[in-house]
Amino acid sequence: MKHLQSKDLLGIKHLASGEIELILETAATMKHILSAPTKKTAHLQGKSIICFFLENSTRTRLSFELAAKYLGATSSNISGSGSSVAKGENLYDTAKTIDMMGTDMLIMRHPQSGAHEFIADKVSASIINAGDGMHEHPTQALLDAFTMKEEKGQIEGLKVAIAGDILHSRVVRSNIWTLTKLGAEVRVTGPATMLPRLIEQTPAIVCHDVKEACYEADVIMGLRVQLERQQAALFPSIREYARFFAIDEAVLKLAKPDAIIMHPGPCNHGVEMPTYIHEHERSVIHDQVMNGVAVRMAVLYLLNARRNLQ
Amino acid sequence: MIKQTTLHIKNIRIIDPYTDRDTTGEIKVEDGVFVEEFTQDIERTIDGRGLIAFPGLIDAHAHLREPGEEYKEDIISGTRSAAKGGITKICTMPNTKPVCDDPTLIRYQIDQAENHGFASVLPLGALTKGQKGLELAEIGLMAEAGAVGFSDDGQPVATADMMQKGMRYAAMFDRVVASHCEDPSLAKGGVMNEGYVSTELGLRGIPSTAEDIMVAREIALAEYHDLPVHICHVSTARAVSMIRQAKREGIKVSAETCPQYFSLTEEAVYGYNTHAKCNPPLRTEADRQAIIAGLKDDTIDIIASDHAPHHEDEKDLEFSLANNGMIGFETLWPLSFTELVQPGHLSLMAALKKLTLEPAKCYHQATAGIQPGQPADLVIFDPEAETIYRVKESLSKSRNSPFDGQALSGEILMTLWKGRISYDKLR
Numbered sequence: 001m002k003h004l005q006s007k008d009l010l011g012i013k014h015l016a017s018g019e020i021e022l023i024l025e026t027a028a029t030m031k032h033i034l035s036a037p038t039k040k041t042a043h044l045q046g047k048s049i050i051c052f053f054l055e056n057s058t059r060t061r062l063s064f065e066l067a068a069k070y071l072g073a074t075s076s077n078i079s080g081s082g083s084s085v086a087k088g089e090n091l092y093d094t095a096k097t098i099d100m101m102g103t104d105m106l107i108m109r110h111p112q113s114g115a116h117e118f119i120a121d122k123v124s125a126s127i128i129n130a131g132d133g134m135h136e137h138p139t140q141a142l143l144d145a146f147t148m149k150e151e152k153g154q155i156e157g158l159k160v161a162i163a164g165d166i167l168h169s170r171v172v173r174s175n176i177w178t179l180t181k182l183g184a185e186v187r188v189t190g191p192a193t194m195l196p197r198l199i200e201q202t203p204a205i206v207c208h209d210v211k212e213a214c215y216e217a218d219v220i221m222g223l224r225v226q227l228e229r230q231q232a233a234l235f236p237s238i239r240e241y242a243r244f245f246a247i248d249e250a251v252l253k254l255a256k257p258d259a260i261i262m263h264p265g266p267c268n269h270g271v272e273m274p275t276y277i278h279e280h281e282r283s284v285i286h287d288q289v290m291n292g293v294a295v296r297m298a299v300l301y302l303l304n305a306r307r308n309l310q
Numbered sequence: 311m312i313k314q315t316t317l318h319i320k321n322i323r324i325i326d327p328y329t330d331r332d333t334t335g336e337i338k339v340e341d342g343v344f345v346e347e348f349t350q351d352i353e354r355t356i357d358g359r360g361l362i363a364f365p366g367l368i369d370a371h372a373h374l375r376e377p378g379e380e381y382k383e384d385i386i387s388g389t390r391s392a393a394k395g396g397i398t399k400i401c402t403m404p405n406t407k408p409v410c411d412d413p414t415l416i417r418y419q420i421d422q423a424e425n426h427g428f429a430s431v432l433p434l435g436a437l438t439k440g441q442k443g444l445e446l447a448e449i450g451l452m453a454e455a456g457a458v459g460f461s462d463d464g465q466p467v468a469t470a471d472m473m474q475k476g477m478r479y480a481a482m483f484d485r486v487v488a489s490h491c492e493d494p495s496l497a498k499g500g501v502m503n504e505g506y507v508s509t510e511l512g513l514r515g516i517p518s519t520a521e522d523i524m525v526a527r528e529i530a531l532a533e534y535h536d537l538p539v540h541i542c543h544v545s546t547a548r549a550v551s552m553i554r555q556a557k558r559e560g561i562k563v564s565a566e567t568c569p570q571y572f573s574l575t576e577e578a579v580y581g582y583n584t585h586a587k588c589n590p591p592l593r594t595e596a597d598r599q600a601i602i603a604g605l606k607d608d609t610i611d612i613i614a615s616d617h618a619p620h621h622e623d624e625k626d627l628e629f630s631l632a633n634n635g636m637i638g639f640e641t642l643w644p645l646s647f648t649e650l651v652q653p654g655h656l657s658l659m660a661a662l663k664k665l666t667l668e669p670a671k672c673y674h675q676a677t678a679g680i681q682p683g684q685p686a687d688l689v690i691f692d693p694e695a696e697t698i699y700r701v702k703e704s705l706s707k708s709r710n711s712p713f714d715g716q717a718l719s720g721e722i723l724m725t726l727w728k729g730r731i732s733y734d735k736l737r
Binding site for chain 2: 013090091092110112113114115117118132133134135136170173196197198199201202
C-alpha cells in the first residue's frame, strides 16, 4: 500500500493492516531524521498544522508539534482555556474557524468520544485524532506497535499483555485494533469494575488477573490509573490496586525472559508499576517517547501525501 | 379552527378495533360525528376502493414542548404533524418549561389544541411538583382540569416511597401513573445502551438493568397496593418477561413500546449518530426480538411514538452532548405497519388495537369506535403504497429522526379529527 485511504486519521478501527504497516515503515525512515544532527526537512514546507488540545498533554502535544516542525511545517497551538472554547463556542464553530485560516491539518484532543468523526467531514483540513474521550488514541497505538516491532522484529505472533483501567482507556482500544490487525495476541486485565461491558467481544482476550495476562508474554504494558477513579468506587485503595494489578518483579518473571515493559505515560509510580520496573533494563518506556515523534512525523507526512492526491 | 366537513366515503375496507369489525362498506360524516344518513349536502365524496379506514390513532406518549420550548415544537405544529401521522389524540408528557404540574397548564394545553390545533391533547400532569420527586403535585386539581394520567417522565421517580404515594393518590381520581423506568444510579452519565457498541465507541453506557430494576419495583408496588401502573417505552427483554409474568399473575400493569425499539438496535449509533440517541437507549437485537414477541402476545399493550422534538443545534453535536429523543408522529403507524404487520408479526387489527383501543383504555377515553353519533376521528390509509420517509417534509418544527430515507410500506392519505379534515393528501 502506497497511500492512506482517508484524509483524516480518526482511529485504527477503520484502517487496513496495510495502512498501519505503511505508517510503521515510514516512521522508521523518520526516525533517521530524528537521529540526524540536523533535524529540519522540507517535506511539509509551506503547510500549516494546528494542535488543538482540550485536555492536558505533555508527550502527545509536544511530539506532534515537534514532528510538524522537523518536517518544515508551520505549527501553532491552541487550547481550551484562553480560546473561545472557554467562552462557550461550540466545536463546529471552533473547528471551522481554525479550518478557514489556511489550516492543512488539525491535530485535536477532545474529551468527547467521536468528536473527531463529528467534525471530519465538516472541514477541509485533515483531522488527526490525538485522543477522543474513551474511544481512540491512534498515534499512541501506532508508536506502541512501532516500538514493539523495533524490539521484536515483527508484531505477528507477539503476546501483548495490557493491565489497568481498561474501561476508560482510549489507548487500549486503539492498541487492540492495531495489534490484532497485525497478528498479535492482545490480553487485557484490570479490576472487574474497570473492564467495559462485552470487551471479550473485541479481538482481545480478557484475563482474570495480571499474572494470567503476563504469562509467557512478549510485551507487558501498564495503563495509567486515574487516581480519582478510586472516589468513584472503582477500586478500594491505591495499595490494594497495586497489590493485585501492579506490574512488579514477580509478574515480570512469568513473562518471557526477553519481555519488554511499556507504559503510555504519564505513570503513577508505585501504582501501575514500581519505579524500578519503569526504569528496568527491559523497559522501553523512554524509547516510546522518541518513537512517538517518529510515528507522528510519519502520520503527518502520509496525510500530506494523501492530500496532494486529491 | 379548521371547519367540519360533510364527507361520504364509499367502498372502503373498515377496520374498527373498538368493535372488532373488519368489513367493506361506507362511512358518512356530518357535524363532526359519524351518521347513518346525511341531513345536509355532501361536500366531498371519496372512492375508498383499495383503501382502509380505521379510527384515529391515540399516541400514548409524546412531547409537544409548549409551553417553554416552542422553538422545538408547539401545540399547533405538533398536532399538525400528528394529524399527518393519522393521530387524533396525543397524550403529552409534562416536562414542559415550566413543568406541567398545575391545572392551569393542563387546561391551557387542552384548549390550545381544541381551538387552534389539529388533534386533541390529552395531557399527563407531573406526578411530583416540578418533577423533582419530593412532593406530590396537585393531582386532583389537574385531574379535574382534564389530566388523563400522571408521570414524571424523563425524571424517574427515584424513591419507591414517592412512587407508591403517587400511585395511591392518583388512583383516588381514577388516574394511572405512567413510569419512565430508569434507575438513576445505574443510568448516571450514560448516553447509549451499555454493550459492545458502547465499548467500541468509548461512550458511557446505560445498562438494561437501569430499566429492569425499576420495572421490577413498579410491578411490586402495583401488586402490593392492587393498583394499576403503566410502564412507558419498554426497551429491554427482561422488562418484557417481567411484565409478561406480572400480567399472568393478574397484576394491573400495562406497557407501551415505541417503533424505535422494534425497528432499530444500538448499532444505529455507529458513526456517533445523534439521531439514534434516545432514552431509553436503542438496545440489542435480542431485546428488539423480545419487544416484538411481547407485542405479539400482548405483553406490550400499546405502541406510542415518544415524539421528542429537538432543534438541530441540540443534535448536531458531539454525541455525549446531544439531547435524547426523536420525532415520531409521522412514522408511528408507517413503522408499525412496515415492521410488524407486513412481516406478519401482528395482524392489521392487532396492530391497530395497540394504537387505539389499548391507549384509550389506559387513559380512559371513549371506546365506541366508528359508530353513528361518535366523534368522527378517522384515518384513510393506502396499504399498497410504497414511500420513502423524508424528514425534511415533516410538519414538525424539528428534524431529529433516525428514519430519514427509510422505505415505508403504506401511506396515510387523510385524517379526520372530530369530522374536520386535519390532514389531506387526497386533494
